[in-house]
Amino acid sequence: MTTIIDGNAIADRIRADLTDCVDDLVAAGTRPGLATVLMSDDDASETYVSMKHRACAEMGIENIHDEIDPSAPAEVLFERIDELNEDPSVHGILVQMPVPDHVEKRTVLERIDPLKDVDAFHPENVGRMVAGHARYKPCTPHGIQKILAAEGIETEGKDAVVVGRSDIVGKPMANLLVQYGEGGNATTTVCHSRTENLAEKTRDADIVIAAAGVPEMIDGSMLSDGVVVIDVGVNRVEADTEKGYELVGDVEFESAKEKASAITPVPGGVGPLTIAMLTYNTVKAASLQSGVDVDLP
Ligand code: GUN
Secondary structure (H helix, E strand, O other): EEEEHHHHHHHHHHHHHHHHHHHHHEEEOOOOOEEEEOOOOOOHHHHHHHHHHHHHHHHOOOEEEEOOOOOOHHHHHHHHHHHHHHOOOOOOEEEOOOOOOOOOOOHHHHHHOOOHHOOOOOHHHHHHHHHOOOOOOOOOHHHHHHHHHHHOOOOOOOOEEEEEEOOOOHHHHHHHHOOOOOOOOOOEEEEEEOOOOOHHHHHOOEEEEEEEOOOOOOOOOOOOOOOEEEEEOOEEOOOOOOOOEEEOOEEEEEHHHHHHEEEOOOOOOOHHHHHHHHHHHHHHHHHHHHHHOOOOO
């Protein structure tokens, strides 16, 4: 029997607990606020940002949204970040990536006040996490830890293979998996575009986390019986649908399902957790900045 992991159900439970935290903060005089900044015409980015708004609205988190023309000078974005850093009603700032080529991504990440960096992309927050005392954990890897915990999937002593080495998912995921404590203590291999014999590595794994951004690159022939498969990929591929595309993961679901003891679908697997953990970090940010303690889930 293969468990098809219901990411929406896990995210709903976390968000319900977080809503209690929001209520506690509001009762103490602080409504958590998240600022989102979009400097892109990209359809998918617009969709992601609007999903983040909806999650905030449902939980009583204030959302301040800004759109900056993608052709505007980088300084327009930097100055907006400076204003948001100074705004006491804003506890979290998220600049949707990717930003246009003429805007240096590193400057954006470093410009955000680390206390308001709910993506956990600022070097200070990356450093804290790597050192084992994270202020904020990056949303997708943190969400994957929550999925594994919710499903009772032990990582300690397991062989985990992370496919993909992005700053947003692959690298922090591998880092969290090797740390001490719950959701860690795994023997972790990071594979990427230059890895030779990928299938040999994935076949040796107890847990495969696919985050390479390549549609259906991992299929059942690359997996062993009983493996846990976490699919982070959200790839639009052309299809005969109303929108002209469909979403597929980095894993070929049907064949992988035959091998897996548990697997996340796309959509409805990791995605809802990424958004839930953004609200988690926003609530934590509001708590840290207001000095009001909350009982985070
Ligand atoms: N673009 C794709 N994923 C993310 C994310 O987690 N945060 C931000 N800021 N941009 C993204």
